Amino acid sequence: MSEPILEFDDVSIKYRTRGGGAVHAVNEASFTIGEHEYFGLVGESGCGKSTIADSVVGGLDENGEVTSGAIRFKGTEIQDYSEKQFNKHIRWKEIAVIPQSSMNSLDPVMKLSDQAIEMAKYHTDLSKREAVDRLRELFGVVGIPESRIHDYPHQFSGGMQQRTIIAFSLFLRPSLIIADEPTTALDVIMQDQILDYINALKDDWDVSMLMITHDISIVFENCDTMAVMHGGQMAESGSVIDVFDRPRHPYSILLQNAFPDIRYPDRELAVIDGYPPQLTERPDYCTFADRCPWATQECYEGAPGPETVDGNPAHRAWCIRADEMESLAEEHLTASTQATNILEETHE
Numbered sequence: 148m149s150e151p152i153l154e155f156d157d158v159s160i161k162y163r164t165r166g167g168g169a170v171h172a173v174n175e176a177s178f179t180i181g182e183h184e185y186f187g188l189v190g191e192s193g194c195g196k197s198t199i200a201d202s203v204v205g206g207l208d209e210n211g212e213v214t215s216g217a218i219r220f221k222g223t224e225i226q227d228y229s230e231k232q233f234n235k236h237i238r239w240k241e242i243a244v245i246p247q248s249s250m251n252s253l254d255p256v257m258k259l260s261d262q263a264i265e266m267a268k269y270h271t272d273l274s275k276r277e278a279v280d281r282l283r284e285l286f287g288v289v290g291i292p293e294s295r296i297h298d299y300p301h302q303f304s305g306g307m308q309q310r311t312i313i314a315f316s317l318f319l320r321p322s323l324i325i326a327d328e329p330t331t332a333l334d335v336i337m338q339d340q341i342l343d344y345i346n347a348l349k350d351d352w353d354v355s356m357l358m359i360t361h362d363i364s365i366v367f368e369n370c371d372t373m374a375v376m377h378g379g380q381m382a383e384s385g386s387v388i389d390v391f392d393r394p395r396h397p398y399s400i401l402l403q404n405a406f407p408d409i410r411y412p413d414r415e416l417a418v419i420d421g422y423p424p425q426l427t428e429r430p431d432y433c434t435f436a437d438r439c440p441w442a443t444q445e446c447y448e449g450a451p452g453p454e455t456v457d458g459n460p461a462h463r464a465w466c467i468r469a470d471e472m473e474s475l476a477e478e479h480l481t482a483s484t485q486a487t488n489i490l491e492e493t494h495e
């Protein structure tokens with residue numbers, strides 16, 4: 148693997164709630180994103196994806212905190228950074244965020260060229276002219292006519308606003324971009340277009356991507372590596388091909404019928420019967436156990452650690468029965484031949 152850009156090392160994050168309680172949103176999560184790597188994080192609603200994204204840029208809600216583990220960016224631990232340190236060293240400059248809706252990051256009553264000047268003033272020693280020139284160049288990257296740099300955000304359609312955000316995300320030449328459900332608010336045609344622009348950055352910009360989505364086909368089509376999460380815990384991580392072709396966590400296996408298929412491009416994660424537990428206590432058990440057909444008593448007796456799959460250290464499943472899964476879930480796994488074929492077709 149290339150040099151790590153972002154490492155999550157056994158990270159737990161909780162939110163304090165009124166009355167002294169807590170939500171243990173992320174528990175002992177580990178994954179690594181390498182240089183130039185596009186990494187997809189998928190999982191059902193509420194499993195902790197946005198909490199992970201927020202923690203990387205110091206954007207956790209006031210009541211949230213990283214309680215254990217280390218978040219390393221280019222080898223430096225950042226989990227205890229203050230707001231000021233995140234602003235000075237990390238946000239935009241090193242890690243830029245493409246949010247769900249551009250309205251969260253563009254000032255609707257300020258010309259885009261002025262917003263570029265502001266950004267440059269705060270983070271760089273570029274002159275006003277250089278800042279505007281840089282925005283002009285970046286508008287070219289995302290296919291917006293340069294003449295529009297003096298417009299206000301409200302003069303743009305939703306898709307153009309999202310492209311503008313991509314342009315701004317590149318403004319300070321960050322090493323990592325976090326795209327948190329970047330296309331959810333857009334119609335299908337716009338979604339494809341935005342993903343094409345995000346994908347094109349791979350070739351021309353020296354950038355890694357953390358793409359957060361509930362839509363597994365987006366990961367399939369755009370990412371190199373991925374992790375699946377459920378109920379605040381990791382389920383499985385590895386290359387996209389490994390996780391799709393040789394899933395070894397029961398949750399990934401049961402999601403097989405939701406594997407992306409070029410014939411059904413909009414298909415989302417399958418709904419699996421039952422509900423994830425309320426994480427008001429730190430879970431010292433597998434949070435998928437209640438919904439898992441292969442759960443045993445042991446699954447309730449400790450949170451699962453990562454198991455290496457087929458001797459490949461880059462492919463891990465957080466399941467105590469991972470090495471038995473191929474035979475236990477044989478009937479579900481036979482369908483994976485189809486997934487392999489589809490993967491080959493689309494990656495040709």
Ligand SMILES: Nc1ncnc2c1ncn2[C@@H]1O[C@H](COP(=O)(O)OP(=O)(O)OP(=O)(O)O)[C@@H](O)[C@H]1O
Nearest residue numbers: 162170172191192193194195196197198199208210
């Ligand atoms: N400020 C907060 N205070 C208390 N609980 C919170 C807070 N923010 C998030 N949570 C809880 O933390 C858990 C993880 O939420 P998070 O938003 O990270 O999940 P997610 O996977 O991104 O979900 P979605 O796809 O719906 O955005 C959920 O149970 C959520 O209700």
